[in-house]
Amino acid sequence: MIGAHPGGVELTKRLLALSDVKPPAKVLDLGAGSGASIHCLNDLGYEGVGVDLAAGTDDLVLEEDMTALPFADESYDLCLAECSVSVCGDGPLALREAYRVLRRGKSLLLSDVYFKKDCAPCLSMPGPMTQSLWEQEIQKAGFTIQKFQDETALWRAFFLESLWNDNADAACCDFFKAAGKAGCGYFLAWLKKGEEDGPI
Numbered sequence: 001m002i003g004a005h006p007g008g009v010e011l012t013k014r015l016l017a018l019s020d021v022k023p024p025a026k027v028l029d030l031g032a033g034s035g036a037s038i039h040c041l042n043d044l045g046y047e048g049v050g051v052d053l054a055a056g057t058d059d060l061v062l063e064e065d066m067t068a069l070p071f072a073d074e075s076y077d078l079c080l081a082e083c084s085v086s087v088c089g090d091g092p093l094a095l096r097e098a099y100r101v102l103r104r105g106k107s108l109l110l111s112d113v114y115f116k117k118d119c120a121p122c123l124s125m126p127g128p129m130t131q132s133l134w135e136q137e138i139q140k141a142g143f144t145i146q147k148f149q150d151e152t153a154l155w156r157a158f159f160l161e162s163l164w165n166d167n168a169d170a171a172c173c174d175f176f177k178a179a180g181k182a183g184c185g186y187f188l189a190w191l192k193k194g195e196e197d198g199p200i
Helices: 008-017 037-042 091-101 131-140 153-162 172-182
Strands: 026-030 049-052 076-082 102-115 143-150 183-192
Touching: 008 037, 008 102, 008 131, 008 183, 026 037, 026 091, 037 049, 037 076, 076 091, 091 102, 091 131, 102 131, 131 143, 131 183, 153 183
Parallel strands: 026 049, 026 076, 076 102
Antiparallel strands: 102 183, 143 183
């Protein structure tokens, strides 16, 4: 696949620009993959590490599960989740874990896929992964949505480039076909944890 997610680190920077989070905020990248995003953030002056079940040799990416984070409550200023919540095995639990490790009033920056039709795949969510389901699960976890921005054009480019370069494996191609039938889109979202106690 091209990059770890549509748009690569340039989209990571655009996701950051949606929010009011500035360096030297303490950052946790959930589903960090190769570590490209967390390295980018550290280069920009943030202080962060990532977690991923398939962590390699990168010293900034720890081999940990984003649905069972080994960090204390309220220990981060920012969580970043790019194309990871939908495929982590339990999306609602991942959102709750992000909420738990964030300090009060701090942010989760999220990018992921959604679908426009109810025939949509569920992936790691409890139902067809429509925008309304995302909003429901985000609110259940305790977050408020500050901004929700559609970036479906980037998803289409990601899909086409993957096919053009012949670097999408068979499972991805099957998903792309199902996603097309369900009206797949892509979004960026800035979510905030409240200043008061909420669900954990």
